[in-house]
Amino acid sequence: MSITALLLTLVFIGLTILLSLWQRLGLERDLLIGTVRAALQLTLVGYVLLVVFELREWPFIVLMVMVMILVAAQNAARRGSRIPGVFWRVLAAITVTEVMAMLVMLGLDIIPPTPQYVIPISGMVVGNAMVVAGLLLNRLQSEMEASRQQIMVALSLGATARQAVLPVLRKTVRAGTIPIIDNLKTVGLVQLPGMMTGLIIAGVSPEVAVRWQLLIMFSLTAVSAICAIVLAFLTYPALFTAAHQLRTDALSRSG
Amino acid sequence: MTNSNLLPVPEQEPLFLLDDLWKSRFDGKNRVNVLEGVSASVEAGRIVTVVGPSGSGKSTLMLLLNRLEEPDSGRITYLGRDLREWNVLDLRRQVGMVFQQPVMLSGSVRENVLYGPRLVGEERDSDPEALLGRVGLDPSLADRDARELSGGQQQRVALARVLANYPAVLLLDEPTSALDENASRMIEELVVGLQREKGLTCIWVTHDLSQALRLDGETWVFDSGRLVESGSTMEVLSQPRHPAAREYLKSRLERGEAR
Numbered sequence: 001m002s003i004t005a006l007l008l009t010l011v012f013i014g015l016t017i018l019l020s021l022w023q024r025l026g027l028e029r030d031l032l033i034g035t036v037r038a039a040l041q042l043t044l045v046g047y048v049l050l051v052v053f054e055l056r057e058w059p060f061i062v063l064m065v066m067v068m069i070l071v072a073a074q075n076a077a078r079r080g081s082r083i084p085g086v087f088w089r090v091l092a093a094i095t096v097t098e099v100m101a102m103l104v105m106l107g108l109d110i111i112p113p114t115p116q117y118v119i120p121i122s123g124m125v126v127g128n129a130m131v132v133a134g135l136l137l138n139r140l141q142s143e144m145e146a147s148r149q150q151i152m153v154a155l156s157l158g159a160t161a162r163q164a165v166l167p168v169l170r171k172t173v174r175a176g177t178i179p180i181i182d183n184l185k186t187v188g189l190v191q192l193p194g195m196m197t198g199l200i201i202a203g204v205s206p207e208v209a210v211r212w213q214l215l216i217m218f219s220l221t222a223v224s225a226i227c228a229i230v231l232a233f234l235t236y237p238a239l240f241t242a243a244h245q246l247r248t249d250a251l252s253r254s255g
Numbered sequence: 256m257t258n259s260n261l262l263p264v265p266e267q268e269p270l271f272l273l274d275d276l277w278k279s280r281f282d283g284k285n286r287v288n289v290l291e292g293v294s295a296s297v298e299a300g301r302i303v304t305v306v307g308p309s310g311s312g313k314s315t316l317m318l319l320l321n322r323l324e325e326p327d328s329g330r331i332t333y334l335g336r337d338l339r340e341w342n343v344l345d346l347r348r349q350v351g352m353v354f355q356q357p358v359m360l361s362g363s364v365r366e367n368v369l370y371g372p373r374l375v376g377e378e379r380d381s382d383p384e385a386l387l388g389r390v391g392l393d394p395s396l397a398d399r400d401a402r403e404l405s406g407g408q409q410q411r412v413a414l415a416r417v418l419a420n421y422p423a424v425l426l427l428d429e430p431t432s433a434l435d436e437n438a439s440r441m442i443e444e445l446v447v448g449l450q451r452e453k454g455l456t457c458i459w460v461t462h463d464l465s466q467a468l469r470l471d472g473e474t475w476v477f478d479s480g481r482l483v484e485s486g487s488t489m490e491v492l493s494q495p496r497h498p499a500a501r502e503y504l505k506s507r508l509e510r511g512e513a514r
Contacts, residue, residue, distance in 0.1 A: 149358040155323060157371040157420060158348040243343045245323055
């Protein structure tokens with residue numbers, strides 16, 4: 001795609017701004033900031049990738065993946081800002097998820113250990129884990145509040161914090177994993193997923209593009225489940241004291 | 256010095272000893288005291304009714320007694336030992352709690368009743384049908400979904416569920432406030448029966464003064480986080496000494512007459 005063609009894509013942004021002005025949506029400012037940030041960030045990443053691909057050095061790959069995980073963890077942790085130490089818990093959950101995904105993919109030789117493969121696929125894994133983590137934190141807090149009385153009753157009958165919270169954790173993990181499972185059922189019928197689209201545009205045959213897409217979809221399903229389970233089990237102890245008491249200050253509603 | 260000819264009289268140790276309990280909570284932005292220096296004792300086998308305006312700290316006190324919450328300062332001893340020295344899970348089984356809202360756990364009535372015993376692997380020794388019978392429920396309800404029962408039935412399931420743990424103490428936080436007259440009386444008779452037969456100690460929060468009179472034990476009056484009056488129920492309700500207690504009782508009686 002030529003630079004002229006690239007610049008012409010700004011027509012879409014211009015159109016959105018016009019729509020926003022016309023309907024008084026007040027989105028212009030955010031749109032401009034978003035557009036500039038997207039362009040700068042992606043261009044920058046493009047150059048970084050260029051360098052990392054050239055160097056083919058493991059430390060750079062690892063460093064880049066670590067930056068991805070850090071940014072993702074920080075972003076997802078905002079959803080649970082009342083939970084003590086939430087950033088570290090999310091960081092650990094996303095890291096475990098990425099390490100497991102890479103162990104399987106590289107260990108079974110599904111993808112070659114080169115930056116062209118490891119970095120984009122890690123990006124998808126980490127990005128997906130981030131979305132799942134944010135969703136899970138949101139859901140965990142609302143489910144804890146909805147089930148607060150049940151938890152108190154269970155504790156009062158002599159349940160440990162873990163026993164009392166288990167039904168809530170199950171519900172939350174399910175909620176965090178269902179979207180991607182639904183996605184598995186409709187993919188290809190409703191939309192052609194991004195990776196496949198990209199490969200086809202870049203000239204890869206649809207047959208090969210489909211194989212890659214399946215790899216991604218299957219691995220992201222496991223990623224969602226792993227991230228949700230690890231994060232749920234890392235987070236619930238923060239909601240209780242050592243004496244199996246519900247910590248009301250860690251939930252959004254007080255009293 | 257004690258006279259060596261006399262056997263030492265074993266002093267009856269109180270079951271619960273509450274020593275200068277303070278507790279505050281965040282109420283939106285401000286920290287407000289819910290309990291201000293509450294001291295009291297409960298003898299084994301008694302029924303204590305706890306009365307006082309809403310928000311005077313009664314429910315909070317209940318949560319402290321089975322350590323679902325912690326006081327900011329002060330000390331509670333149970334059977335002569337600080338609550339914090341007890342295994343909290345054992346303590347909660349011994350000091351059972353019935354909440355105001357009968358909250359059913361998911362599953363059947365039987366699963367609800369067996370919840371406590373299952374936690375410690377004692378479900379074989381439990382007889383859920385017999386427990387249901389004891390709280391006046393038809394044992395054939397055991398396999399029904401607990402959430403489908405009426406409020407009165409659910410509160411009785413909640414009671415059976417606590418009793419399945421063989422508690423020595425029952426904390427009851429307005430267990431009958433959502434129930435009709437018949438269902439309330441049934442629960443009262445049941446608990447009084449257990450107290451008489453099994454020596455169960457009961458601490459019962461209520462808004463209903465006639466209920467306190469029927470339970471006829473000891474009564475504590477709370478006002479703004481303070482225990483302002485305590486004594487035998489008859490005495491406290493007929494001749495309150497503290498002005499706040501007098502005012503509360505008067506307002507309750509007026510409301511009762513208007514009904």
